[in-house]
Amino acid sequence: MQAIEYFEVECTEKLGGEYYRQIANDVLLDHNLLRVIHKMHIYIDPKVPIFVAVGVLKKVTTLVRVGDIANVNPQEGKMTLAISDETWLAPMLKIFWDRFGKDHVEQPDRFTVILYGVTAGAREIEEIAIADPSQALYKDLIYALKCTCPEGFRVRSENYGAEKFSFVASEDTLTDAGMALIKEKFAFMGETP
Amino acid sequence: MILVPITYRGGVYRHSEIIDLIEDLGGYIVQKHMIAQEVVIQCFVPKDDVKLIRAIGKPLAGEVTDSPLVGTEIAVVSMSLEIHHLPHPSCDIAEYVRRLGAKSNMVGMARGVGKRIAGLNDEERDVINEHDIAVYLLGNFETCIEHKMPVLLRGIEVPVVLCGGPDKDVLERIVEPKVDGYVGNVGRFMHRTKESEELSKLDEIIAEITRVLSKRREELAKDPLSVSPARLMDVIREQVPAILDVTSPTPLTVQMSGLRVKLPYDTYADVLRKTEIEDGITIGDIAAIEPSRMRDYIIVRVRPFSETNMVI
Numbered sequence: 001m002q003a004i005e006y007f008e009v010e011c012t013e014k015l016g017g018e019y020y021r022q023i024a025n026d027v028l029l030d031h032n033l034l035r036v037i038h039k040m041h042i043y044i045d046p047k048v049p050i051f052v053a054v055g056v057l058k059k060v061t062t063l064v065r066v067g068d069i070a071n072v073n074p075q076e077g078k079m080t081l082a083i084s085d086e087t088w089l090a091p092m093l094k095i096f097w098d099r100f101g102k103d104h105v106e107q108p109d110r111f112t113v114i115l116y117g118v119t120a121g122a123r124e125i126e127e128i129a130i131a132d133p134s135q136a137l138y139k140d141l142i143y144a145l146k147c148t149c150p151e152g153f154r155v156r157s158e159n160y161g162a163e164k165f166s167f168v169a170s171e172d173t174l175t176d177a178g179m180a181l182i183k184e185k186f187a188f189m190g191e192t193p
Numbered sequence: 194m195i196l197v198p199i200t201y202r203g204g205v206y207r208h209s210e211i212i213d214l215i216e217d218l219g220g221y222i223v224q225k226h227m228i229a230q231e232v233v234i235q236c237f238v239p240k241d242d243v244k245l246i247r248a249i250g251k252p253l254a255g256e257v258t259d260s261p262l263v264g265t266e267i268a269v270v271s272m273s274l275e276i277h278h279l280p281h282p283s284c285d286i287a288e289y290v291r292r293l294g295a296k297s298n299m300v301g302m303a304r305g306v307g308k309r310i311a312g313l314n315d316e317e318r319d320v321i322n323e324h325d326i327a328v329y330l331l332g333n334f335e336t337c338i339e340h341k342m343p344v345l346l347r348g349i350e351v352p353v354v355l356c357g358g359p360d361k362d363v364l365e366r367i368v369e370p371k372v373d374g375y376v377g378n379v380g381r382f383m384h385r386t387k388e389s390e391e392l393s394k395l396d397e398i399i400a401e402i403t404r405v406l407s408k409r410r411e412e413l414a415k416d417p418l419s420v421s422p423a424r425l426m427d428v429i430r431e432q433v434p435a436i437l438d439v440t441s442p443t444p445l446t447v448q449m450s451g452l453r454v455k456l457p458y459d460t461y462a463d464v465l466r467k468t469e470i471e472d473g474i475t476i477g478d479i480a481a482i483e484p485s486r487m488r489d490y491i492i493v494r495v496r497p498f499s500e501t502n503m504v505i
Binding site for chain 2: 019020047151172
């Protein structure tokens with residue numbers, strides 16, 4: 001857990017807490033989330049029962065632009081893009097179709113896209129934003145927390161915004177006392193919700 | 194003649210000689226796997242002849258090992274089939290007992306999760322009761338285990354080995370009603386068991402299962418079965434040719450005191466009942482043929498000597 005500045009699992013059962021620390025570590029590692037979490041505090045009380053996870057995220061990486069995944073080679077009357085990473089190919093094509101029209105976009109093979117009769121310069125094409133990875137991050141994070149928390153805890157409250165997140169889950173209806181724990185646990189990390 | 198469960202592992206070349214030998218010695222082959230150039234035979238053989246099989250198998254690069262779990266069907270009971278419990282640890286444990294010769298089935302509960310909301314329905318209960326032993330895989334919190342176990346053990350008649358996160362002595366203290374075996378420090382985890390410490394935990398589970406099954410074997414020996422399930426398997430294989438067309442890996446699953454026959458109950462129950470074993474004695478005379486809760490299979494429960502007054 002070196003990438004995380006603060007990581008604590010607090011539990012009323014000592015051994016259970018140690019196991020959940022391992023589970024949280026495995027899940028975050030599997031979902032590749034360790035690099036985006038700055039601080040995290042998990043609190044579990046199986047007697048109540050309640051599971052609280054609060055945390056702070058790192059500054060999320062910037063937008064993905066055409067220049068990040070392709071080499072743009074201007075030629076006479078056309079522009080050839082050599083794709084190096086297919087991950088964002090589909091959203092990129094969609095943006096090209098909307099912007100230039102399907103007649104001007106051709107994909108002869110997996111790693112090549114050719115734009116015909118485009119007025120924009122190579123630099124301008126490279127700067128087109130094609131995806132925002134931070135949008136998927138919230139979904140991934142909540143999914144990871146769902147995997148971490150005990151499965152029977154199906155009444156959940158999830159909150160995310162301004163690089164901070166909170167997740168409360170229980171078997172029973174969530175009470176005000178349970179929700180108040182969010183503030184308390186943020187305070188452990190020296191943060192406010 | 195005392196039959197002991199063993200596994201023979203060797204090359205495909207001339208393995209039919211080993212099969213003939215086992216059959217000539219009066220043993221029974223429970224399962225045979227051909228994996229590329231290797232053959233694995235799980236069988237029951239007379240105790241005194243194990244040395245002979247080992248000696249004859251040696252020039253064929255054959256290896257004979259004791260497999261106490263051969264001829265048993267084990268239910269690995271997982272609290273759910275969600276990512277929380279699968280594939281680790283449920284699959285790891287189910288796979289490990291399979292390696293040692295047992296036939297393991299995974300029973301994923303519909304509502305096994307949680308503390309207050311956990312429950313066991315009649316189908317799950319009946320399916321578990323069709324096995325020789327049930328291995329319950331629970332979570333990490335003693336509060337939850339203590340709270341839900343009375344519900345999850347309601348109506349379970351087979352021996353139970355319980356695995357959970359807390360230490361073994363804690364499990365022994367909190368679980369009510371008491372079960373037959375406990376393995377501590379094996380709760381929910383989200384990674385593959387590959388560290389030596391984790392593998393030794395799997396060995397501990399096997400040791401506990403073996404201990405509980407040996408106890409059960411001793412109990413069975415006090416009132417022996419009218420016929421050995423392995424022999425019954427041979428009889429059915431010879432006299433009910435439809436079983437040869439079943440594509441399941443184990444069309445006949447041997448249990449400690451019975452047999453699961455993977456043929457439809459409605460069509461084949463009477464055929465089985467009337468199948469003759471020896472001297473006019475039919476399977477129906479010495480065993481109960483019942484519909485299984487697993488698909489439309491048949492479960493054959495062999496009656497003990499005290500009920501039938503015969504041993505064949």
